[in-house]
Amino acid sequence: MDRKIAVLGDIHANLDALEVVLADARAQNVNEFICTGDVVGYNACPNECCKLVRELGCAVVQGNHDHYCAFEESLEDFHHLAAAVVAWTRRQLSSDNAAWLRSLPYTAMVKGIQVVHSTLDMPEHWGYVFESVEAEPSFSYQKTQACFHGHTHVPVVFEHQFGTVGRLEPGTIELRLGRKYFVNVGSVGQPRDGDPRACYCIYEPSKHLLEYRRLEYDVAAAQARIREAGLPDHLADRLARGR
Numbered sequence: 001m002d003r004k005i006a007v008l009g010d011i012h013a014n015l016d017a018l019e020v021v022l023a024d025a026r027a028q029n030v031n032e033f034i035c036t037g038d039v040v041g042y043n044a045c046p047n048e049c050c051k052l053v054r055e056l057g058c059a060v061v062q063g064n065h066d067h068y069c070a071f072e073e074s075l076e077d078f079h080h081l082a083a084a085v086v087a088w089t090r091r092q093l094s095s096d097n098a099a100w101l102r103s104l105p106y107t108a109m110v111k112g113i114q115v116v117h118s119t120l121d122m123p124e125h126w127g128y129v130f131e132s133v134e135a136e137p138s139f140s141y142q143k144t145q146a147c148f149h150g151h152t153h154v155p156v157v158f159e160h161q162f163g164t165v166g167r168l169e170p171g172t173i174e175l176r177l178g179r180k181y182f183v184n185v186g187s188v189g190q191p192r193d194g195d196p197r198a199c200y201c202i203y204e205p206s207k208h209l210l211e212y213r214r215l216e217y218d219v220a221a222a223q224a225r226i227r228e229a230g231l232p233d234h235l236a237d238r239l240a241r242g243r
Helices: 015-027 046-056 064-070 080-092 095-103 132-139 219-228 233-241
Strands: 005-008 032-035 107-109 114-116 146-149 156-161 164-168 172-174 180-184 198-204 209-215
Touching: 005 015, 015 046, 015 198, 015 209, 015 219, 032 046, 046 080, 046 095, 064 080, 064 095, 080 233, 132 156, 132 164, 132 180, 146 198, 219 233
Parallel strands: 005 032, 114 146, 146 180
Antiparallel strands: 005 198, 107 114, 156 164, 156 180, 172 209, 198 209
16 A cells, blocks of 8 residues: 655644644545654643544654653743743643653654654754755755654745755645655644644655645634633634734
C-alpha cells in the first residue's frame, strides 16, 4: 500500500481543531501520521490532545512549548502571557503526559522523511524560519527530499535547488526530483497567517505530492474552553483572527 501521510503540528492543546483534523485525515484514507511538535500550550486541553496524539502511535518531535511545559525551567525571559500559559499547563499536565513530552526527540527520521519543530541546524534553540535566508542553513543538514517542521504557525514551503532557496505558497505542490523541500505544515490549533481555519498537510511520497488542507472547526467552543480555564482573553480572541 502506498503511504499517505497526514503531517500536523502546533496543535497547542486545541481539542476542537485537532478532532476535526483527525476526522478529515481519516476521511482522506490517510494510513500514517507525523507530528511536528507543540502538542500543548496556549489552549485549554493539553491532556486531551496528548492522549489523541499518543493514540496515533506516530513519530512526534518536541516543540518549545512541549519542552517548557514538561520541564521546570525558568520562565523569567518569557513574555508574560506565554509564561502564564506555560505555568497553567504545567499544573494541568498529568505526570504521565509530562514524562512523554520530556521523552520526545528534537528531530526524527521516518522512513526517509525528516521531522523537526524549528530548524535542523540548531533544533534545540527554537529558531524561527519565515524567509528563505532563514531556511537555508537547515538544507545543509537535510538528507531527504522532504523535511517537515512548524513553530511559526505559518504554512510555507522552501525549495532548494542548485544552491538557491525559493519560496512556494501553500496549496497542492509537486515535489520535483533532485530538489529538497523544507515544509512548514502550518498550525492545527493556532494559525497565524490570517486564516483561522485549522491547517495540516497530506504527503504522498510515491507520487511526490503535497497537499495543504484548511478546515473549519468550532472556534467559539475553543474560545469558551480558554475563558473557562481562566487563561488570557487574548488567546481566545486571536483564534478568530488567525493571527
